Amino acid sequence: MNTRWQVSVYLWLCVSCVGIAMNASYAAQENNEYVPIERAKQQAFSKPKSALISRAVFNKEQPVESVLLSPDGLKMSYVIKENKRKQLWVYDIALDKHVKLITAHNLENLSWTADSNRLVYVDAKRVVFVGLSKQQLAQTRYRLSDANTLFVKTDSYNPDAFWLLKYDVSQSMYSLIKVDSHSNLKKDSHFKRNSDEQSDSHSHSKSDSHSKSDSHSNESIQYRSPLPIMNFWADKKAVRFVSLMGNDYQSIVQLLADGEREIIKCEVFDTCKIHHWSAQTHTLLLSGQIDNDTATLHAINTKTGIKKAITTENSPPFDASQFFVSPEGKPFLLGYETQYVHYEALTPNAEALLNRLTSRISDNIYRFTPDKSLTHWLVAEEDQQSGNVHFRLYLAESDTWISPLSHIEPSQTDATWSALRVPIQYQASDGMPLFGYLTLPSGYKASEVPLVVFPHGGPWNRSHGSYNRISQFMANRGYAVFEPNFRGSTGMGQAYMTSAQRDFGNGRVQQDIIDSVDYLLENGVGRADRLAIVGHSFGGFSAINALAFTPDKFSVAFAAAAPNNMSDTIRHYKSSIPAVFLPMRLPRFSALMGDITNRQDVSYLYEQSPDKHWQNIDKPLYMWAGAQDDRVAIEDVREFALRLHADGKAISLVSDAREGHSPNSSLAKDGYLYLLERALFSHLHGRMEEKMTPSLTRYFDKFTSIDTNGVSN
Template sequence: MIPIPTFIGALACCALLWPASLARANDSDAALHAAVAAERARPAAPRHPRTAFVSDHAPRAVQLSPDGRHVAYLRTQGQAHSLWLLPTQAGGEARRLLARTQAEQLLWSRDGRWLFVIAPRTLSILGLDGGGIRIPLGGSEQREVMRVDPSQPAAVVLRERVRDASGQRWRIVRLDAHGRRTPLWEDPHWVHEVAFDASGRLVALTRSEGDHNAIHRVDADGTLRSARRVEPMARASLLGITAQGDLLLRGDTGGNFKRVLRLDREGGLHTLHVDPHGEADLDGLALDPVTGQPLIASYRSTVAASYGIGPAEDRVAAISSHFAGRDLEIDVGRGPGAYWLVSERDSTLRDPRWHLYDPRSGAFRRILAQEVKASRPLPETALAQKIPFTYRASDGMRVHGFLLLPPGADPARVPLVAQVHGGPINHFRPGYDGIAQLLANRGYAVFQSNFRGSTGHGRDYMFASHGDYGNGRVQQDIVEGVRYLLAQGVGDPERVGIVGHSFGGYSTLLGVTFSPELFKVGVAGAPPADFGWSMKWLVDAGDQGARPDGSLIAMLRALSIDPTDPETYARLHAQSPVANAEKLRRPLLILAGGADRTVAIREVIHYAARLQLLGKQVSLYVEPGGGHSPVDPLPREAYVYLMETMLHSHLGGAKPDAPGVELRAYLQKNLRLVGPEFAAIAGSVRQSPRKAPQP
């Protein structure tokens, strides 16, 4: 029981805060209305092919060398890439270093003379003047690249497993550009990060210790000295060390938001930079290529913004002013005359734009424009602005979200689709989203909720779910966000749907099962039908459950969704879509990968079969050999075509373009259950019941 004086004091406090809170809510509503009006005033967008929204042919892994003299990048070529090198001096021609590679990540050596090219199974070390070696990754040693060694001219740090009769350990190895290996450390615990002093000596590491991580200093004789225990689900990534011996970190340990931190020798934690608006986690950080000190901090949970730290403050402010309103990633070249690389992104830019910035003159020069043009980018006029807003849940908590509207349309007369992100430890960002943009182009308003439990808005926000991931508080945030938008005049209340992938697919099943009066149709990609069972399977058999640091089970316990706890398991099952399958009254499309190692395909098929036996209207598509998400062009087109068709059939958005011969044949082969929405292309595929939706 709360003591009466405390209770009265709490009421008085609420009375004082209520007008300010109401003012914030009114300001948020007014900003949303203004943004909605601006979208309605825009010219209507022309229709574009569905493949244009999900294609991915622009340059990737674009990286500036530390000396600012070269930009390396990958050019997409079918299912592989080629590696190219562009001089930053005006007039320099790009040259190809590799004709074909499966690499997805590029790292520069500190001296700018070598490239570390990282593919799923191979590390290639390439010299700009020729020569190179290849090192296998993965395998029984589980070898992987941790980082470039900032203390050496040209070396990376590897982590690999060592197994013998006494068990297994984790070895940290320095590998230089010529293939020379230097063992640095062995540990029975999984080592996350390491830091070196200027001489190359290992001086600090972070490692997993049961349900938490810990930061240790390493003395010259190899003795570990505890520097900080990191709370469960907190982050404290080790960046490096200052000249004075303080450790540099990025994370949310010791506070709410992810930020730039300094851990002094006495264990004191100091914030070097945090979101000035107090609402977003740190999302990106650029370091000085010489000193390793933090130079640029970026935040992207609501409105994207980048800030210079110390000597970079004025230049970053100038760059941000030049690209006002854009999401920027900035890489800094070494020395006052070196070029900087600026990546310009936005919700209306499918493909980023890259620019070289000369810090001496303040001038900008665009690069890779022809590469982007070759990928046939969508015009910005065809894409919807992503509008950030907040709404108040029924328990008083402010919840974050985004809204996309078809340009030029009356917002009150368009169908509304709730798109739910995966994870759930994830969040929508203000950047480009292909599925959302496709739906907006087809005439739908799209609502993206960063419901409580999402990341990006601090630890308090993430833990505010209190494990209520069934038909409870988390799902309520999504439902109440839809109702909030309808009350603001956004969306036709008779034409509301819900879509999502992974956890978003699970939320979709919850929506059409428990809120059929609101959601008229659902499209669920890779959906767990029983969240408790799915998390237990993931721990026991899925790829993520095999993490060497045991972080998955620790994370689930910290979030109060431990599937090994009988009470939690029973609660999640009782609220699951599969246990309440008879309540489904709305048409449903399920999409899945036949070799998914995150959500078991047998769980998806079991749920679909149960719905079919109950006479529910369900369609099921399975990508043969597909993983958790479609990757290849044809499965990606199949995914969006099926979604378009399902939503058009029940919400009245634009009719999808007819599938080509190849796509039609692919769908006929891989549609396992077919509702009336897909009867025209089904051929001899077994039909799902043509049962009319119940009111």
């Protein structure tokens, strides 16, 4: 059902986002189980040693992205990258025909219109409608006025309408706006709305449940609130439900003719997405944790208040992350990202369909996305050995499979160099069971190879069961790699996430990471005299933490886009992002990490940070940073590196003036991997592709700010 929307709450990208990856990946396994370490060690040792694979292989990009099935299931759109531009294509299933529509710099918020006859995207603040033939020109239907006006989605009923969320900074007021762009097009194909043109008649109080329109703009404010509108549900006539973010909780509110009624409260860190409402049965379908530890779909009777969690006896102890509802508004299918993947059928028809879908899925990573009627399904499979993504269509009515993109997708190859990667469970020093993913180099005794611990970013994120190019890269160089899902990680339920108890820095979360290393060493994985810690964003913070608080444990650390004091990073993030996002995200930061307006919280974060304890660092540190990073201030990174350098510590800093939080260009990605490779090779003595291209040499000459480690030597 395409009637839901939610602004992302994660402030930092996980390291897997450095490359091109699926937005959400699931690895197909018959049994979602943890693998015993001894079995993994034997399997990895029995494989032949792999050849040294070029960095370029690990940096390769997928040729196709943003694949979308139309609401009627008869067409599929996709994007092909062409240098720095993107081509938008459409495939007609009945005609078996591909048509190139446009080429643009950006295709943000790409989505289908309700009638499946056009595509909509945002580029340079323009909302653009694109017809499905070369004869139909792309038409600018609207221009977003500023950074605090967000395109939300196309309307589920009117093919000319779409939704915006606007934040008025002067009034501290959010407005949910519906725009009917049909007459905008008649008047001006490059229609632009300025804030000065908006009539005072648009000003509604929070309790207004009916929309008012400006005859000149065809915009109607459907709802206003001083609280952030996180998501909403609307039928053909009006908005019926909204989710509002408060300082202490989220409220799911029903909008009635005579006012508003709160249906349920959710924790600020719960997703609480509205999926469907039936006026006949008064049933609201809402996903989230709510009264459960793990997220699932909930049916709430809005008249009686009775709620029921929709689970089965086979539901795994993980948060459901995909929710499929039938056209009649009945729960149909749930998707879970477990150690690998699990789909749970909720009806006999869903079970029959799921059996047909999974019967043609190999042991790869996959994700299902249906059309509106749940009859045509887009299946995205990612090869767990190579990371290549393949898209297929399943037409349930005729039990037919189609591979429409086989002519441009990478061929199915046997990536014999790929290392074994398995989920393992371990116990933290305080007894809590945790898990992560272990990657072992092929053909080596696990006890004889160096060990790299690789904590994910976020921190409210997780390591997945999918292909991880950085882990595979390090394993190819001869290192065992472990990605711990420390407490605070998401996807494993509320208790797993909140048990961090805001104890970041040199606290419980960092101890979970150290405990994973100790567990592996005790079980014959890695050498205690050759340990490294590698991370990006929050993972980079953890890497610097390790050198500051456990200086005798690791031989070297690699930290990319890394904060050194979380309170400073939150302040920078607060000052660098559009104001529209702040009230949405800060309550979750306050609940899960710390309130930067509270002196005690700020002091605690500083006392537990490497910013305070930097003098303890006595092992080599390699850092990469993007000067355009809007999450981690480049000034803080440089000041920290200069402080270490002035004290005679071994520090290298590569600061790319053109990049943001993660490397984006091919050259920056190559430089990123080379810096990581050099750090591990110099101190753990694995393998290395030492040859530097002239362009890579120039890259380091240009962007290396500090280098006492001899990166380019």
